[in-house]
Amino acid sequence: MPSRHEDFIKSIKQLALTHEAEVIDIYHYLHQHPELSFKEYNTARYIENKLAEYGINSKRIIETGVIAEIQGDQPGKTIALRADMDALPIQEDENHSPRSKTNGVMHACGHDMHTASLLGTAKILQELKDKIKGKVILIFQPGEEYMPSGAKMIMESGILENYNIDWIVGQHTDPEVTTGKIGFRAGPYMASADEIYLTIKGKGGHAGFPHQLNDTVLAASQIIVSLQHIVSRRKNPVLPPSVISFGKFIADGATNVIPNEVKLAGTLRCMNEEWRNEAKNLIRNTAELTAKVYGASCEVNISHGYPAVTNREDFTLLAQSEAKAYLGNENVVELPMRMAGEDFGFYTLKYPATFYRFGIKPAHQNESSSLHTPKFLGDANALKTSMGTMAWIAFSYLAKIK
Template structure:
């Protein structure tokens, strides 16, 4: 086993420059969710160079199978490929060439890492029993989530993986470390869209109007009691409104106010209950003030559950590969990820790849125009993913 570990580490180091080049190409040519046509074509070409036979799935997704010796299980490895509608401000040679589109969440890193892992595993296919399914997924950043579409189109069948592993960048940890958590790790997410209709008019004549701005203010404040007073305190919940449009003026009360928000939690039962309570509160409070509130709830991703057994194996294998001191226990996170669909459908582990540098650079958060990584992480990501996959295949 130690010989195999050393072999994977040596290959990962030898191919690191190629992985960096792949990541830089992807970073310079980002594509939005479900528009990853050129990205999918690039991934397909790279896999074909390895002698694999990639197939399209879910529109712009790509799936390939690395077959080792017959008779073993299958493990699936996932990378998402889409970018975000953000204008990059980094001044680097590989800066985005697509105006207003940027790999600000590290999906270029995920894709390049999985391509690197595929290269290593293809070269080692005579040394393991079973198969590795490579899932290059579109549309993680946009509902309904590419993971749900790939599952509907059979990505977890023929063959069905015994476990699924996913990797995501993490600028709070330095390159060379990973973080993970067993059990509930990331929250569900639902999108809230509210339109409050009243009667606009002159701001100096409120008695002649029905002010939807006032109604919206009451709803924003009152809705917080759903989390603070109706949720079980042991169940993390977040309700946030991030967009409010009241298109009036200093002396003009508008006819309507538009709001957008998010609701997140770790319980499907409470999630469903909260939807009912939100609707009752918004519609009832508006009606009590003489207005009308239309609430649309777009149900998003479920919460992400890391299987305890798979996560324990991932933690142990990562400690072998990186050293136990470089495997960090993480807290729950209220952000959401559509890898959650995989975690609900199969035993899974979603772990975080450190991307910061020791000198404190590359610490910008994901989803910002300055996000970038210490590319030393690309010497870690592919080899670790390959090693984790082989450890899963070795499970009796």
């Protein structure tokens, strides 16, 4: 005889199947109508209308965000579920179907799928609310792609203080994982993301007379080399990985002209907040002192970007276990660390948190297009898995299962 646990899993799977077509329609609509960070006005209205249709009250936050609450029939714990909403300034591949109707803007990171999936999860949980105790907070967050960061703004607004959140959960598409599978990693998962801007200044001049000038180009080159030693020689090797990379080097001189000024732009990625702060100081000191050796100066500006995403181990292992119960062990995979950034990290600084991924690569494809590219397009069949799994994780945490 099936247990109540198995009965509830069966019920959620059936609801996910029942609502799959509607959620795919939502995904297609959002994909065709993308909006850039902090301009998600139509998206927010669409979400509000859908939630109202499901009988879920919502309210607007930080102008283009939406927060809603599903209250169980008894008091209990509170779980927050988050989806981001914004698109990217990328022209979508003309062969896609569905395809963005907004020139130069597309959902190239799967946020349309995240939003559609959370709406599906909301509908499932709303229909099961008499079986849970506690409440579910739904966070539809704008502006994940760019600072000042929607997550940071929501945290600073204090709105979440009204809900006494015990656990916050988010998910993201993964084009490297097959549709129908979910991936987890407990502990440090995604890197912090800070931007580094350096301006090396000196006395430029004729390249044939290096003794009469300050070689800003050589100084800038040596700064890049010296900064690599921070990771290889100053970081404790037992700490999680860290990266300092530069992708922009502007020396507007000529074959025989050393410019007065060179500009560098790069990124610092860390998995540990204490080391992140130390590394920033080392970058500043190293750049300034290296420039001084060449008789130049260096202005250092390091923006404070997204913190690392650290998944609370006990909660994440719980979520992983429930995902295995829902999908089967063979459909839950272990994720590697990622040096990419994600503003979900702001939530992890305050709350027990779990950020996981759901596969969107069709089973018949050996490769799929990467995130943030014109060819990126998720497999709509993944939505049944994503909304059902998130619903089960939340339900099992709050449900009155004996």
